[in-house]
Amino acid sequence: MAILPTPLHITRTDFLHRNPYAVSMPSKPTLSSGRRPFVITFSNKPRNGTVDNDKKREFIERYGINPDTFLPKPSQKIKKRREQGNSEMGKSEPVEEPKPPRETHKLLQVLGGTARRKKLLSPKSMDVRPMMEVVKGAAFSILQAAGGSPQYLRPGRWLDLYSGTGSVGIEAISRGCSEAHFVEMDPWVVSDVLQPNLESTGFLEASVIHTARVETFLKDAERFLGKDGTFDYISVTPPYMLVDYEVLMDQISNSSVVGENTFIVVEYPLRTDMLDSYACLVKIADRRFGRTHLAIYGPQWAQKKRD
Numbered sequence: 307m308a309i310l311p312t313p314l315h316i317t318r319t320d321f322l323h324r325n326p327y328a329v330s331m332p333s334k335p336t337l338s339s340g341r342r343p344f345v346i347t348f349s350n351k352p353r354n355g356t357v358d359n360d361k362k363r364e365f366i367e368r369y370g371i372n373p374d375t376f377l378p379k380p381s382q383k384i385k386k387r388r389e390q391g392n393s394e395m396g397k398s399e400p401v402e403e404p405k406p407p408r409e410t411h412k413l414l415q416v417l418g419g420t421a422r423r424k425k426l427l428s429p430k431s432m433d434v435r436p437m438m439e440v441v442k443g444a445a446f447s448i449l450q451a452a453g454g455s456p457q458y459l460r461p462g463r464w465l466d467l468y469s470g471t472g473s474v475g476i477e478a479i480s481r482g483c484s485e486a487h488f489v490e491m492d493p494w495v496v497s498d499v500l501q502p503n504l505e506s507t508g509f510l511e512a513s514v515i516h517t518a519r520v521e522t523f524l525k526d527a528e529r530f531l532g533k534d535g536t537f538d539y540i541s542v543t544p545p546y547m548l549v550d551y552e553v554l555m556d557q558i559s560n561s562s563v564v565g566e567n568t569f570i571v572v573e574y575p576l577r578t579d580m581l582d583s584y585a586c587l588v589k590i591a592d593r594r595f596g597r598t599h600l601a602i603y604g605p606q607w608a609q610k611k612r613d
Contacts, residue, residue, distance in 0.1 A: 323378075332548075335577040347555045360366045398537055410499060414473050417443050419458070419480030426473055434470040434495055437543050437573055441476060441595050444482060445571050445602065448591045450541070452569070458482040462538025465489070467520050474541045476572075479509045483539065487514045487531075488522040489523050522543070524561045536565035546575040559584035570603040 331503075363373040414426040414436055428436050446459070453460035459478065464486040466475030475486035482488050486509070490496050491574075504510040516523055516530055527535045540563065544554065551574055558564065566586055574580060580601045582589050587603040 357416060363573055364559075365531060369463075384403070387470050399429055403415075408494060408498070412472060414439070414509065415479050418446065418472075419477070420484065421476065421480040421509070424480075424507050426471055426476065426490060426503045426506075428471045428473075429495065429499060434492075434499070435545065436471050436473050437541075438595065438598065441593075441598055441600050444595070445474075445541075445591055445600055446477060447458075447595075448569070448602050449569055450481070451561070452590060452602075460538070463487070463536075463539040463541045464541070466541050467558075468542065468544045469500060470495060470543070472503050474543065475513070476503060476507055476509055478539060479512055480507070485512055486513070487537070488490060489516045489518060489520055491517065491519045521557065524557050524563065529563045531563070535562050537563050537568060539569050541571045542563070543573045551578050551580065555584050559587065569608070572603070574599050574600045574601065 335409055353442070357532045359378055379601050409430045410427045411430050412425040412427055414428050416424045416426065417421055417439060428434065447456075450456055450459055459482040461482055464475050464478035464483045466472065466478075466486060466488045469475055469488035469490045472488050472490075475488050488500060490500055494516060499516065501510070502503065504513050504515075512521065514576040523530055542554070551572075555572070558570065564570070564585060564587070568587065570584070570587060572580065576597050578598065578599070580592070580599075582587070584603060586605070588609055589601060589607060590604045591602040592599065
């Protein structure tokens, strides 16, 4: 049996001995100690009379020794297994590319009232889709006519759901509303778009911002608004593909934010069924603008006045 002259020092003759399954390592550098050497034995059986080189390599690597010094190159099986391990390790820790910063531009404006022609910020991306100006202008014309004043809105409070840029609620304040509440869940839109628009138009003091999901706001309206939570006007401009209009309108109409004299402005896409009435409110107008539809609900007396 070949004896290693020093610990962890392996010579080529160690693997040419008659007993190819054992490698001996002394507990001390020399044999003069009189102690029996420490023997490590390979437990695997030989293949065709030779020791499995792959097993030898794995064994030697445990001691921090380069097996290429003593053994032939690893088999294709070992190489393939190592390559698979490296590829799996790379997959487990993917490198995320940094997201580009969100930017704004001034393409919107207030159409009428005290802040007419004031420019408003909006995101450059499609994350927020403001109401088109032609749709917004038509909505306020219908509301003003229904209220009996072609120039201004009847005084009241406005609730802007899915407010985004806040252009609808800002238009409402500009045209005569005393107060507007904005519900928007995106903190960046609130801090970098909505709030700057309220500041530039001078309407920040007449506004209340609720950074929350619309569903949560409607469900816990009393917690957000207190006991007096009824609004005179409500605008609903959700992302088309992310809401169920039937469920949403049912939730709004049964919420404490709706009163007997409330008007609701709803923007909705093609192939969406909107009922003729929700709770105590009836449809007083329905217009189409390309792929966009505009429905307005209000009290019975507003429908008769328009007729």
